[in-house]
Each structure stands twice: as C-alpha cells, then as structure tokens.
Amino acid sequence: MKKKLTLAILLAATATAALAGPIEENIRWRQSAYSFAAWNVQKIKSQVVDHPDTYNKDSVTAAANAIAAVANSGLGALYTEGSDQGIGWKQTRLKPEFFLKKDEVTKLANTFNEAANELAKVAATGDVNLIKTQFGKVGESCKACHDLIRIKE
Amino acid sequence: MKVTIHIWDLPHRLFHWLLAASVIAAYVTATIGGELIDWHGRLGIFILGLLVFRIVWGFIGSTHSRFSTFFPTFSRLSAYLKGQWHGIGHNPLGALSVIALLAAVAVQVGTGLFANDDIAFEGPLFDFVDKSVSNQLTSLHSTTFYVLLALVVLHLIAIIFYRWVKKTNLVAPMLTGKKEVPVALAATHYQGKGFGVIRFILSLIISSTVMWGVSSGASQLYSAQSPQQTVPANSSF
Numbered sequence: 537m538k539k540k541l542t543l544a545i546l547l548a549a550t551a552t553a554a555l556a557g558p559i560e561e562n563i564r565w566r567q568s569a570y571s572f573a574a575w576n577v578q579k580i581k582s583q584v585v586d587h588p589d590t591y592n593k594d595s596v597t598a599a600a601n602a603i604a605a606v607a608n609s610g611l612g613a614l615y616t617e618g619s620d621q622g623i624g625w626k627q628t629r630l631k632p633e634f635f636l637k638k639d640e641v642t643k644l645a646n647t648f649n650e651a652a653n654e655l656a657k658v659a660a661t662g663d664v665n666l667i668k669t670q671f672g673k674v675g676e677s678c679k680a681c682h683d684l685i686r687i688k689e
Numbered sequence: 690m691k692v693t694i695h696i697w698d699l700p701h702r703l704f705h706w707l708l709a710a711s712v713i714a715a716y717v718t719a720t721i722g723g724e725l726i727d728w729h730g731r732l733g734i735f736i737l738g739l740l741v742f743r744i745v746w747g748f749i750g751s752t753h754s755r756f757s758t759f760f761p762t763f764s765r766l767s768a769y770l771k772g773q774w775h776g777i778g779h780n781p782l783g784a785l786s787v788i789a790l791l792a793a794v795a796v797q798v799g800t801g802l803f804a805n806d807d808i809a810f811e812g813p814l815f816d817f818v819d820k821s822v823s824n825q826l827t828s829l830h831s832t833t834f835y836v837l838l839a840l841v842v843l844h845l846i847a848i849i850f851y852r853w854v855k856k857t858n859l860v861a862p863m864l865t866g867k868k869e870v871p872v873a874l875a876a877t878h879y880q881g882k883g884f885g886v887i888r889f890i891l892s893l894i895i896s897s898t899v900m901w902g903v904s905s906g907a908s909q910l911y912s913a914q915s916p917q918q919t920v921p922a923n924s925s926f
Contacts, residue, residue, distance in 0.1 A: 574807070578920040581809045585727065595922040671809075672724030678808045679722040688831050689824035 555623055559616060563624030566614040569606050576602040577674075580659075584667050593662045600652075600659035600667075603674065607652035612645060634685040641685060648677040691869040696778060696862055698751040698884040700892070704743050705863055711736050712794070712841070716834075726810045733801045734813065734900050740795055742896040749888040753778040761785050777870045786844060793837040800830040802903060813904050816911045 576599035583591045620630040634641055651674045658670045697705075711732050718729035747756040761781040768774045769781040779787055802814040804827040815823055851857045862868040 570807075575920070577809050579922045582920045583922065585809075590922075592923060599922070669724065675726065675808050676721075676723035679806065682807065688828045689821075 559619045559622045560624055562614040562616055562619055563622050563628045566611055567624045569611055573603050573606045580671055584664055584671060591664060597659040600656040604652040604656040607649045629687040631685045631687055644681045651677045690872045692872050692875045693867050693869050694875050695866055696753050696868045697866045698754055700746060700889050701754045702863055702866055704739055708739050733798055734904055737798045738896045738900040741899045742892050745892040745895050751884045759784045777874050790840050793840050797833045797837055800826040804830050813907055
C-alpha cells in the first residue's frame with residue numbers, strides 16, 4: 537500500500553515537474569500576453585473591419601492601448617535560453633531559429649512595437665479608415681514574426 | 690484534313706480562367722497578409738463556388754466538360770499508353786492532372802474554411818471546431834499549398850511541352866473554345882456550340898447556395914446555437 541502511494545506521489549510530482557520551473561513560467565507569461573493581445577485584436581477587427589456599425593471609439597482606443605502595452609512590456613525577456621522546449625499553458629511553438637537569428641528577431645519586434653504604438657495613436661483620433669489601415673500593418677508585423685520563429689502546428 | 694470544332698463550352702472556359710486568377714490572387718493576398726487576409730478569405734469562398742460549379746457542370750455540362758467523357762478509367766489509360774486512345778478532349782494523362790488539380794484545390798479550400806492565423810483571421814467555419822483542430826487544419830492548408838504549387842507548375846510545363854514539342858496549342862482552345870481536329874475524329878464527336886442554359890443557371894444556383902451557406906448561413910447557424918455574437922468590448926470597469 538505504501539509502495540503504491542509513494543509511486544503515485546512520485547508520478548504526480550514528475551508530471552507537475554514538467555510544468556514547473558522558470559522556463560515553463562516564462563512560456564506561460566508570454567502565451568498569456570499574446571492571448572490577451574488576441575482578445576484586443578478581435579475587438580478592433582470586429583468594430584473597425586467586420587461590423588463598423590458597432591464602432592465604439594473608447595473601446596477601440598482601449599484595445600489599441602492594450603496591444604501597445606503588450607508590445608512595449610519587454611516580452612523579449614521571456615524568451616530565455618532553452619525556452620524553445622517546454623510546456624506553458626501548452627507546448628511552446630517557438631523555433632530554435634529564434635536564438636540563431638537574434639538580429640532579425642529584434643528588427644521584427646521593433647516593427648511590431650512601432651506599428652502597435654502608431655495604432656494606439658491613430659485609434660485616439662477616431663478616424664476609422666486610418667485605424668483600419670494601421671490595424672492591417674499591425675497584423676502584418678504579427679505575421680512576420682510567426683513566419684520566422686513559430687512552428688506551424 | 691482538319692476541321693474546327695467547338696470543344697470547351699463557355700462556362701467551362703470561364704471556370705478555368707476564373708480559377709487560375711483566383712488561385713493566384715489567393716496566394717498573393719495570403720503572402721502579403723495584413724488587411725488583405727480578408728480578401729484571401731473571400732477568394733477562398735469564391736474558389737469553393739467555382740469548384741462546386743465545376744463538379745455540377747461535370748455532370749450536366751456539354752460533352753467535353755462531362756467527367757464521363759474524359760474520366761481516366763483503367764481501360765482508357767492502358768489504351769492511351771498503348772497509343773490507341775483517339776479522343777479529342779483531355780487525353781487520360783491530362784484527365785489525371787485535371788482530377789489531381791481539382792482535388793488539391795478542394796483540400797486547400799476545405800481546410801481553409803476552418804483555418805485561423807492566430808492574429809485576426811478565422812475561416813467561415815472556424816466556430817464549428819476546436820482551436821487545436823483549426824490549428825491542425827491550418828497546418829494542412831499550408832502544406833497543401835506546396836502540393837498545389839507543384840501540380841500547377843506541372844500543368845504549365847505540360848502546356849509548354851505540348852506547344853514546343855508536340856506543336857499543339859492548348860491555350861487557344863481554352864480561350865476560344867475551338868479546336869482543329871482531323872475530320873475522321875470530328876465526325877464521331879458531338880459538335881454543338883451550345884450548352885444548356887437552364888443547366889448553367891441551375892449550376893450557378895447550386896454553387897451560389899453553397900457559397901452563401903458557408904459564409905452567412907454558417908454564422909447564422911452558429912449564433913443561433915451560441916448567444917455571444919460579438920467580441921465582448923464594453924463594460925463599466
């Protein structure tokens with residue numbers, strides 16, 4: 537009985553160990569950041585692109601500010617050495633390329649920051665057409681990184 | 690002694706060139722992304738409509754559009770390989786490529802309907818599957834592109850091969866619908882210029898219904914099942 541209990545505890549510990557540790561925590565933080573950004577991206581898409589009759593200036597401005605905040609929060613710090621392996625909320629899709637192409641990644645990350653900051657500025661003006669265009673540019677900057685350093689599932 | 694016959698009817702030719710243009714446009718819009726990704730989605734639905742049209746037309750179109758005329762059965766294939774095939778439409782190898790291309794486009798469209806780009810785009814049937822299923826179908830959508838690309842390149846090489854080596858112009862008939870064939874063959878094949886207008890309209894209706902069903906129809910069905918129709922965006926705190 538004691539042996540089975542010990543074994544069960546050991547197995548449970550091993551399983552959770554796979555989900556514990558600084559790398560896994562970093563992966564969870566960055567996955568959460570992009571997930572939070574995704575909600576705000578959907579808000580803008582819905583109000584500015586798909587159903588412009590529902591456009592609410594405050595809501596879109598808040599969403600754009602949220603995306604810019606994510607962009608400016610220094611996410612690079614979460615891409616620690618070896619973090620292309622690990623399970624955060626789910627298995628990370630980071631490619632090892634990330635660590636080999638640091639310069640290019642930095643360039644793309646800065647592009648994202650600039651595009652997101654510009655979107656926040658434009659959102660405050662309430663000009664839906666300008667917002668739509670800049671929103672497209674932000675989307676392009678997201679895609680650029682995904683194409684370079686994220687595994688397609 | 691050669692004679693000019695009508696071989697590809699107008700709906701068939703329209704389908705071919707609209708498909709070629711749409712596929713190219715779909716590739717360009719997907720590659721640029723950003724604002725254009727929504728156009729990629731619309732093109733996908735249009736290509737779905739074209740495919741449905743072609744399949745329906747393959748049963749009720751004019752002679753050489755019909756699958757029964759050119760489908761590469763084993764007997765037709767072996768006759769062709771023995772040099773004994775004497776048709777005037779797609780020869781059995783050409784027929785195989787037609788089927789391969791249609792199949793590849795069908796898989797591409799089918800997976801695209803459920804795809805997402807993790808940014809702002811969701812295919813029209815995205816809401817009916819799990820995100821992880823959508824991710825897998827998106828991945829399949831990406832890899833099928835290369836299969837489709839290879840088939841298109843093969844298709845183009847074949848056209849060029851026929852032009853330069855076999856001295857047969859295949860582009861002109863697909864533009865004008867007319868082809869020069871030996872008199873002996875012409876006599877054995879239907880030569881009418883027309884196609885059934887009512888059948889054409891029927892095909893259009895079926896194709897349009899599928900396109901509508903997939904876009905607005907599906908989302909109406911989904912929102913009937915699930916009350917949340919828009920992204921939660923407003924609150925007091």
